[in-house]
Amino acid sequence: MRSSVSFAVLLACLSPSALAGQSEKISAHAQAQSIHARALVLDTHLDTPLLFARPGWDIMDRHTVDADFSYVDYPRMVDGGLDGGFWAIWTAQGERDLAGKRKARDAGLRRLMDIREMVAAHRNHFEIALRADDAQRIVNAGKRAVYISMENASPLATDPSLLETYYALGLRMLGLVHSSNNDFADSATNPEGAEFKGLSDKGRALLADANRLGLIVDLSHSSNDTFDQVLELSRAPVILSHSASHALNPHPRNIDDARIRKLAAKGGVIQVNSVSSFLIETPKNAERDKAMDSFWEIIEDSARLTPERQREAMRRYHDIEKQYPLPMATFNDYMKHLLHIIKVAGPEHVGLGADWDGGGGVKGMEDIASLPKITERLVQEGYSEAQIDGILGGNLLRLMRQVESAAGH
Amino acid sequence: MRSSVSFAVLLACLSPSALAGQSEKISAHAQAQSIHARALVLDTHLDTPLLFARPGWDIMDRHTVDADFSYVDYPRMVDGGLDGGFWAIWTAQGERDLAGKRKARDAGLRRLMDIREMVAAHRNHFEIALRADDAQRIVNAGKRAVYISMENASPLATDPSLLETYYALGLRMLGLVHSSNNDFADSATNPEGAEFKGLSDKGRALLADANRLGLIVDLSHSSNDTFDQVLELSRAPVILSHSASHALNPHPRNIDDARIRKLAAKGGVIQVNSVSSFLIETPKNAERDKAMDSFWEIIEDSARLTPERQREAMRRYHDIEKQYPLPMATFNDYMKHLLHIIKVAGPEHVGLGADWDGGGGVKGMEDIASLPKITERLVQEGYSEAQIDGILGGNLLRLMRQVESAAGH
Numbered sequence: 001m002r003s004s005v006s007f008a009v010l011l012a013c014l015s016p017s018a019l020a021g022q023s024e025k026i027s028a029h030a031q032a033q034s035i036h037a038r039a040l041v042l043d044t045h046l047d048t049p050l051l052f053a054r055p056g057w058d059i060m061d062r063h064t065v066d067a068d069f070s071y072v073d074y075p076r077m078v079d080g081g082l083d084g085g086f087w088a089i090w091t092a093q094g095e096r097d098l099a100g101k102r103k104a105r106d107a108g109l110r111r112l113m114d115i116r117e118m119v120a121a122h123r124n125h126f127e128i129a130l131r132a133d134d135a136q137r138i139v140n141a142g143k144r145a146v147y148i149s150m151e152n153a154s155p156l157a158t159d160p161s162l163l164e165t166y167y168a169l170g171l172r173m174l175g176l177v178h179s180s181n182n183d184f185a186d187s188a189t190n191p192e193g194a195e196f197k198g199l200s201d202k203g204r205a206l207l208a209d210a211n212r213l214g215l216i217v218d219l220s221h222s223s224n225d226t227f228d229q230v231l232e233l234s235r236a237p238v239i240l241s242h243s244a245s246h247a248l249n250p251h252p253r254n255i256d257d258a259r260i261r262k263l264a265a266k267g268g269v270i271q272v273n274s275v276s277s278f279l280i281e282t283p284k285n286a287e288r289d290k291a292m293d294s295f296w297e298i299i300e301d302s303a304r305l306t307p308e309r310q311r312e313a314m315r316r317y318h319d320i321e322k323q324y325p326l327p328m329a330t331f332n333d334y335m336k337h338l339l340h341i342i343k344v345a346g347p348e349h350v351g352l353g354a355d356w357d358g359g360g361g362v363k364g365m366e367d368i369a370s371l372p373k374i375t376e377r378l379v380q381e382g383y384s385e386a387q388i389d390g391i392l393g394g395n396l397l398r399l400m401r402q403v404e405s406a407a408g409h
Numbered sequence: 410m411r412s413s414v415s416f417a418v419l420l421a422c423l424s425p426s427a428l429a430g431q432s433e434k435i436s437a438h439a440q441a442q443s444i445h446a447r448a449l450v451l452d453t454h455l456d457t458p459l460l461f462a463r464p465g466w467d468i469m470d471r472h473t474v475d476a477d478f479s480y481v482d483y484p485r486m487v488d489g490g491l492d493g494g495f496w497a498i499w500t501a502q503g504e505r506d507l508a509g510k511r512k513a514r515d516a517g518l519r520r521l522m523d524i525r526e527m528v529a530a531h532r533n534h535f536e537i538a539l540r541a542d543d544a545q546r547i548v549n550a551g552k553r554a555v556y557i558s559m560e561n562a563s564p565l566a567t568d569p570s571l572l573e574t575y576y577a578l579g580l581r582m583l584g585l586v587h588s589s590n591n592d593f594a595d596s597a598t599n600p601e602g603a604e605f606k607g608l609s610d611k612g613r614a615l616l617a618d619a620n621r622l623g624l625i626v627d628l629s630h631s632s633n634d635t636f637d638q639v640l641e642l643s644r645a646p647v648i649l650s651h652s653a654s655h656a657l658n659p660h661p662r663n664i665d666d667a668r669i670r671k672l673a674a675k676g677g678v679i680q681v682n683s684v685s686s687f688l689i690e691t692p693k694n695a696e697r698d699k700a701m702d703s704f705w706e707i708i709e710d711s712a713r714l715t716p717e718r719q720r721e722a723m724r725r726y727h728d729i730e731k732q733y734p735l736p737m738a739t740f741n742d743y744m745k746h747l748l749h750i751i752k753v754a755g756p757e758h759v760g761l762g763a764d765w766d767g768g769g770g771v772k773g774m775e776d777i778a779s780l781p782k783i784t785e786r787l788v789q790e791g792y793s794e795a796q797i798d799g800i801l802g803g804n805l806l807r808l809m810r811q812v813e814s815a816a817g818h
Contacts, residue, residue, distance in 0.1 A: 106574045120526035165515045
């Protein structure tokens with residue numbers, strides 16, 4: 001909402017000669033701008049909390065991808081009309097011994113604290129959202145909605161009853177697993193393959209707790225077996241908070257058409273990811289990966305990422321990009337996935353979860369400021385305002401209401 | 410610091426005739442004002458975080474004791490020259506079954522979050538302090554210091570290794586127990602008396618962890634046996650963060666002279682409490698206590714304490730005060746305890762922990778705005794500026810440095 005009609009459009013409207021040849025295009029653009037401005041626009045996987053602990057990083061400042069690898073901040077939320085979404089407590093999967101589990105427990109609570117402190121520090125611009133109805137209320141009050149999600153249930157491994165603590169402190173979505181297996185479930189990308197052939201007993205118990213409390217269960221990163229079992233067992237519809245199409249690019253993180261149909265048939269929603277290597281075939285390059293390690297090492301140590309270290313990291317990144325260039329997906333590739341998934345699932349079961357600050361962003365849609373381009377393309381494809389509203393956020397909120405209704409049993 | 414010399418003093422200084430008869434008194438007053446303004450003034454037991462969750466309550470607003478039972482806020486910190494101190498994560502001792510322990514765990518994390526959110530929301534006025542040296546740095550930057558303490562270790566009962574989580578999130582003082590026994594130690598006021606005759610095995614392990622991490626161990630509320638054992642076992646000096654003198658009023662919460670001497674001999678510090686019923690003999694009145702239950706019931710449910718419910722609670726309180734009046738300690742009673750303890754422990758081992766927002770406050774020192782009166786009285790008693798500096802905060806910081814040095818082993 002509130003992304004203003006661009007100056008170019010206004011100029012064009014004032015120039016009848018220019019209008020003559022471009023009226024249809026301009027009309028789609030203006031119509032999209034207006035739909036986008038009216039809609040509640042929510043993304044279900046914002047990894048931005050990773051940046052909150054960086055010294056001197058402030059969400060109220062304008063940042064750029066090139067300068068600091070940052071994709072979301074308040075000024076660009078305004079530009080892109082992003083009203084909020086789910087802000088993730090992501091925990092890297094570490095060792096699964098007791099020390100590793102305690103480390104994950106502490107990292108999760110720290111990240112939760114980071115999110116709540118960000119909101120407390122900017123309470124005129126952000127507000128914690130707890131129920132589906134909160135989003136519109138918060139936006140009407142001139143603020144952005146901060147739903148809290150967890151990506152990887154490892155912070156709960158020492159004591160799964162901590163899920164209740166997190167719920168009490170605002171958690172409303174639970175992603176079971178990340179890039180490798182944990183105590184609860186198999187991951188889609190575990191190097192050694194399956195461990196439980198889906199859910200473990202602890203995972204089944206956690207799913208029941210999430211249903212009972214009223215947390216959306218998120219299956220992005222889950223293995224196909226985990227997906228199938230959760231779809232079978234869950235008492236409420238589930239989400240894929242940031243996933244792309246396996247039919248278009250057979251990456252193990254992507255979801256196949258049959259499973260998309262099963263998810264939709266049960267009332268679920270798939271939110272489409274924009275990570276380039278999920279969208280297009282990307283050759284493995286071990287040398288590049290190795291070189292990138294030294295980049296990630298700096299970037300991921302948020303608490304010590306001074307502006308100097310950040311500049312050093314970005315220099316390394318741009319050097320690696322020159323030395324080992326990778327194909328980079330475009331906005332058109334993103335739209336191919338989104339449009340394909342809409343066709344398979346139906347427009348009532350799709351949304352946006354572009355993995356901002358977690359690897360998302362493509363040529364032509366570098367950060368959230370470009371979100372109105374998605375709406376424009378959906379208008380061009382002939383989708384109605386009601387359908388587009390659903391994709392931009394309404395479908396997610398419908399799912400959330402179903403999860404709320406199923407809770408407490 | 411920064412409490413200005415009062416207008417009356419300035420007027421008096423301009424009037425030679427007035428000066429003639431009162432020069433000594435005025436001089437002590439002015440000297441005290443100036444000492445107080447220069448000193449770091451820290452209180453070691455602020456229960457103010459109890460109020461942070463009250464709807465509409467804001468620490469930046471000026472409140473009064475009469476209107477809302479509030480003793481500490483930013484405007485009165487400025488008035489009273491209070492630079493900060495330890496802000497408590499207090500947890501009422503509930504049931505000790507698994508459900509009760511989880512409730513305590515959740516309450517502790519919620520209160521920690523409340524404290525950190527308050528600081529985030531007012532980061533130009535408050536800052537989290539982690540080390541002894543932080544207090545002066547924070548005050549020099551024009552802010553107030555927020556050290557975090559825990560009163561009652563029950564939030565750690567499900568998993569004592571959560572102490573590391575709390576430490577990572579800013580905890581620097583640990584009070585083992587509250588008004589009744591918990592899994593770690595015996596309380597001074599447990600209705601059924603001792604359970605472990607001091608520390609439990611879990612309590613001894615927790616003490617070792619606190620020493621290792623560098624947390625100040627707080628023995629207010631501990632039974633005498635707990636006190637004796639901790640004093641024996643602790644590798645660092647310990648604190649009584651809010652205790653009064655047993656010699657002056659034999660209440661079980663108060664500490665006897667022999668133990669004060671033992672504490673001081675080991676480098677510890679006793680911070681003097683201002684709860685009326687600890688300072689003077691106060692008859693038990695079961696009818697009043699019962700009537701007060703309905704007051705506490707409303708007051709303690711912070712999250713739902715709307716201004717209307719608060720006014721209702723205060724009406725009940727004032728009715729109870731009329732129907733069942735209790736003797737109320739005065740500023741002079743407070744000073745009797747403080748001066749006695751200074752004589753017993755030595756001025757290097759005493760400080761202020763007046764239990765603000767936790768029951769503290771006496772006639773003539775109703776809230777923190779009155780703190781300069783303590784300094785004035787200490788000047789009148791002939792204590793030096795160095796000694797007074799110690800009592801107002803320096804002794805605490807020395808203890809904290811010793812705890813920091815002993816950590817890591």
